[in-house]
Amino acid sequence: MSSTPPGPGAPAHAEVVVVGAGLAGLECARTLRDAGREVVVLEAGDQVGGRVRTDQVDGFLTDRGFQLLNPSYPALRHHVDVPALGLQSLPAGAALRTERGLLRAGHPLAAPRLLPDDARLALVRPRQTLAAARFVAPLVRAAATRRPAAALLSRGQDTTLRAALDRAGLHGDLRRLMDRFLAGVVLDEEGATSAAFVRLLLRSFALGTPGLPSAGMGALPHQLAAPLAGAVHLEHRVERIERTADGARVHHGGGSTGARHVVVATDGWAAEPLTGLAAPAPRGVVTQWWAVPDPPEHTGLLHLDGFARPRGPVVNCAVISAAAPTYAPAGRHLVQASAVWAAGAPAPQEQAMARHAAELLGAPGGPDGAAGWQLLVRHEVPLALPALAPPFAARPRVVERDGVVVAGDHRETASIQGALVSGARAARRVLEHPALAAS
Incomplete structure (x- = not known):
C-alpha cells in the first residue's frame, strides 16, 4: 500500500x-x-x-506483523464498512505438526471437514473434553449475562492463562495446540496473559472467522x-x-x-x-514473508509446532496466498511465519525461522525445503502489543x-x-x- x-x-x-x-x-x-x-x-x-500497516513487495502484500481481522468484533460492525474491505477468510482451524505427523483441528460448525478420525482421536479424548469444558466454563457463564465481556473480565475470576489451563487439566496434543495457537495471538509464550482476556478472544473466534482484507490489513x-x-x-x-x-x-x-x-x-x-x-510491558513479534515456487500445502491453515519440545522459534506459519489470493500475484505463492520476540531477548534468527516454517508446513526436504524460498521482507516489531497481565x-x-x-x-x-x-x-x-x- x-x-x-x-x-x-x-x-x-x-x-x-x-x-x-x-x-x-x-x-x-x-x-x-x-x-x-x-x-x-x-x-x-x-x-x-x-x-x-501493509507493505507492497514485488507485487506481494505483506502486513507488518501477521494480523487478522475478526468480523465478529462489535466495534468493527459498528464503525467499519467490513464488506468494502473484501475480507478473505482463513480456514477456521489449525494444523498441529507432531511426532506422529500432522493433526488438524477445526471449528466443529465452521470447518467440520478439518476433523478427520485421526485428529478426533488425538484431540478429543473424554478426559480432555472435560478439561476443555472446564476452561471455557467461565465463557459459557458469561454468555448468559447481559454484559458478557464485563463478566469475563471480572477481577475476581482472573488468573494467568497458564494457571487456568493447568487448573482445567489440559495436557497432551490439545494443550500444545492451545499453547501455540494462543501464543501467536497474544505474543506470549509464557502463559502470563490474563486468562479472562484470552477467553474473550476465544469468544470472538467462536462468533466469527478471521480473515484478511483484499488490499491488506x-x-x-x-x-x-x-x-x-x-x-x-x-x-x-x-x-x-x-x-x-x-x-x-x-x-x-x-x-x-x-x-x-x-x-x-x-x-x-x-x-x-x-x-x-x-x-x-511490550510484546514483540518477528514476521517473515517468502515467495515460494511450489507451496507444500494449499489450505491456508495456520500450522503450529505440536512437538513435545518445539523444534524452532515459529509460533505459526501458513501459505497465506491459499486463503487470501490477493496477497500474491497470479500464479505465485506467499508464505508467512511469525515468532514471538520477548522483551530484552535477541530477535529470532532469519534462517532458524525459515527452517522451522518449512518443517511445520511439510515442505519437501523438511527443514531444508526452505532453500528455494525467496525472502521478501522481514518485519521486526518489538512493540507489537501491550502485555495484559491479570x-x-x-x-x-x-x-x-x-x-x-x-x-x-x-x-x-x-x-x-x-x-x-x-x-x-x-x-x-x-x-x-x-x-x-x-x-
Whole structure:
C-alpha cells in the first residue's frame, strides 16, 4: 500500500488535536468530526494506521506483523464498512505438526471437514473434553449475562492463562495446540496473559472467522482515514504538550498547534513521555514473508509446532496466498511465519525461522525445503502489543492526565476491538468535557 503524502503543515489552532493516526486516533477523530468538531490529527509516521500497516513487495502484500481481522468484533460492525474491505477468510482451524505427523483441528460448525478420525482421536479424548469444558466454563457463564465481556473480565475470576489451563487439566496434543495457537495471538509464550482476556478472544473466534482484507490489513486504517481528508498531518511528531490559559499548545516537528482539547491516541510507549502515564510491558513479534515456487500445502491453515519440545522459534506459519489470493500475484505463492520476540531477548534468527516454517508446513526436504524460498521482507516489531497481565478489568474509565485524554489499545484490550472502542470513548469524553483550563 503506497504512502499517503504528508500534506501541508498543521494549522496554528484547532478545537481538538488528536495525537496519533492509529486505529484509536482515527476513530476518535471521526467521531469528533461527525459531531461537528474541528479536528487536527498529528501523526509521526508517513502513513496512517500505526501498527496496522501493509507493505507492497514485488507485487506481494505483506502486513507488518501477521494480523487478522475478526468480523465478529462489535466495534468493527459498528464503525467499519467490513464488506468494502473484501475480507478473505482463513480456514477456521489449525494444523498441529507432531511426532506422529500432522493433526488438524477445526471449528466443529465452521470447518467440520478439518476433523478427520485421526485428529478426533488425538484431540478429543473424554478426559480432555472435560478439561476443555472446564476452561471455557467461565465463557459459557458469561454468555448468559447481559454484559458478557464485563463478566469475563471480572477481577475476581482472573488468573494467568497458564494457571487456568493447568487448573482445567489440559495436557497432551490439545494443550500444545492451545499453547501455540494462543501464543501467536497474544505474543506470549509464557502463559502470563490474563486468562479472562484470552477467553474473550476465544469468544470472538467462536462468533466469527478471521480473515484478511483484499488490499491488506492497511486497508482498515485507510478506510477510517478517508472522511478525515485534510485533517491528518503525517510526519508531524509531537514532542511535548504545554498547558495554556485557554487549553493547550501541542509542539511538533512542524511548529505548534493550539487546542481547547488534546487526545493522545498513540501506543502506550509513545504516550508515556507525553502524558507521564506508565507504558505497559511490550510484546514483540518477528514476521517473515517468502515467495515460494511450489507451496507444500494449499489450505491456508495456520500450522503450529505440536512437538513435545518445539523444534524452532515459529509460533505459526501458513501459505497465506491459499486463503487470501490477493496477497500474491497470479500464479505465485506467499508464505508467512511469525515468532514471538520477548522483551530484552535477541530477535529470532532469519534462517532458524525459515527452517522451522518449512518443517511445520511439510515442505519437501523438511527443514531444508526452505532453500528455494525467496525472502521478501522481514518485519521486526518489538512493540507489537501491550502485555495484559491479570487481573484485567473490563472497560476501564477514560484516563486523563493533566487535562489530556489518553486513548489506545493499552487502555482497553490489546486488539483492534480495543483500539476502536478506546478511540470512540475518548471522543465522547471530549464531547462531554469542558475546555481545558489552567489550574
